[in-house]
Amino acid sequence: MPKKNHNFCQLIDLRLAIQIGLVTCMLSLLACDKAQPTSYLIPKESRSVNLAEDTSTVQSAPLADSTGRPMQVLPGMAKAAKEAGVINYEVPEGWEEQPPSGIRKVNLIAEDGNGRAELTVLAFPGDVGGELANINRWRGQIGLEKVDEEMLPDFTNSYSISGHEGLYVRLEGNPKSILGGLLPFHGYTWFFKFLGDSGTVLANEAAMKGFIDSVRLEDTNH
Numbered sequence: 001m002p003k004k005n006h007n008f009c010q011l012i013d014l015r016l017a018i019q020i021g022l023v024t025c026m027l028s029l030l031a032c033d034k035a036q037p038t039s040y041l042i043p044k045e046s047r048s049v050n051l052a053e054d055t056s057t058v059q060s061a062p063l064a065d066s067t068g069r070p071m072q073v074l075p076g077m078a079k080a081a082k083e084a085g086v087i088n089y090e091v092p093e094g095w096e097e098q099p100p101s102g103i104r105k106v107n108l109i110a111e112d113g114n115g116r117a118e119l120t121v122l123a124f125p126g127d128v129g130g131e132l133a134n135i136n137r138w139r140g141q142i143g144l145e146k147v148d149e150e151m152l153p154d155f156t157n158s159y160s161i162s163g164h165e166g167l168y169v170r171l172e173g174n175p176k177s178i179l180g181g182l183l184p185f186h187g188y189t190w191f192f193k194f195l196g197d198s199g200t201v202l203a204n205e206a207a208m209k210g211f212i213d214s215v216r217l218e219d220t221n222h
Helices: 002-033 077-083 131-141 149-154 198-203 205-214
Strands: 086-088 096-098 106-112 115-125 156-161 164-171 176-185 188-197 216-218
Touching (some): 077 115, 131 164
Antiparallel strands (some): 106 115, 115 188
16 A cells, blocks of 8 residues: 555656646746837938918918919018018009018019019018029029129119119019019118019019109118
């Protein structure tokens, strides 16, 4: 009998050892299957920013020039334009006046058998890069090459605007042209740009100059 009990105890020990081994293997397998830290490469966020005018101004459509291209208007520019002062003027005969909106102080349309042109008046703080940079920007809008300062007298001349010395600009292109005026006034630069089909723009040059001659600016902040 004692020998039988000894064999029975050995059998129990063997079963216990097998169970312990199975548990150990299972724990090892679980350890191997444990989720490992994973690194993810997150692509840089792509943002499409629509540069709209100041949110305090509401209008039905985005601003665009006579070529149909949208104008980039940064936040706060509408407020700055408002602080530039008040403009009084006379609308040339036959031209259509549109309500001023956003940064546009004036918005006039001229149409005839040659096509269509638009006159806009804008005002920005400072010199906005200076005469040469602004004239070259206008030249680029109608497909003309940039020029250096020595060439400015070929298409600009001094011109009185609201009793102050300004600059008259005449840029002939194909198919678009620009007649314009630049005026530094109490810390701002005023832009008078008549842009459109060349035939319409050049045929209305006398009317454009008449508009500039009628302009009277009032600085309400000084």
